């Protein structure tokens with residue numbers, strides 16, 4: 001009897017990523033093919049005005065509908081809900097969540113997969129704040145926001161994960177479904193709440209050091225509202241978990 005081959009689904013949320021999308025998809029496809037891995041990419045585009053969806057449609061023609069799904073939404077509804085939306089369409093056994101702007105490099109995915117297999121981890125999270133992980137290209141303000149956000153949640157909530165706000169992660173699909181169903185946040189704070197919920201459920205979490213490189217094309221969507229949302233999220237978890 002042939003062994004079953006695991007399939008990996010990548011969720012790519014996009015908002016104005018027309019220039020980045022073809023290259024990230026090319027590199028993902030290359031990584032999976034070179035490592036003999038069954039794969040698909042689920043793109044969630046929130047009506048980007050720059051024509052990201054037109055590019056996504058061309059990529060479907062190029063790589064095939066069995067490898068690329070486009071699951072658009074009518075407006076910019078935030079990162080957290082983009083993952084919830086994508087998960088409805090995922091067909092893989094494992095789900096990789098990452099950014100579409102090269103801050104997360106596809107070449108790290110085989111390391112995530114190897115780490116997952118090491119101890120059959122439920123989740124593997126990329127970390128910028130352990131081992132030889134790091135951040136490149138951010139100004140001091142953004143570095144302080146990220147460090148501060150991690151420090152605050154670590155002290156208040158103690159989930160024992162070195163990078164709580166990063167979003168380069170691998171999940172067993174049912175594990176992702178369970179945690180996502182419990183997570184209330186919608187914006188950037190979503191990533192941190194996911195780790196706190198995962199610990200609450202007793203899921204195991206492995207870590208892989210990653211280099212986060214700031215985007216070349218386009219702009220970050222992190223604004224003041226997201227920071228307020230984050231603080232509210234920490235408070236909500238502190239008072240409820």
Ligand SMILES: Nc1nc2c(ncn2[C@@H]2O[C@H](COP(=O)(O)OP(=O)(O)O[C@H]3O[C@H](CO)[C@@H](O)[C@H](O)[C@@H]3O)[C@@H](O)[C@H]2O)c(=O)[nH]1
Nearest residue numbers: 013014015044046077078079082099100165167220221222
């Ligand atoms: N569909 C959709 N996609 C979105 C939205 N907002 C952002 N995205 C997409 O989500 C990815 C990350 O967005 P960025 O705007 O580039 O985020 P960042 O500032 O670089 O923040 C990164 O680091 C943070 C931690 O420091 C992370 O919390 C965050 O998730 C992300 O990885 C990109 O692919 C972007 O197009 C949205 O509302 N809807």
Ligand SMILES: [Mg+2]
Nearest residue numbers: 101103215220
């Ligand atoms: Mg970015």
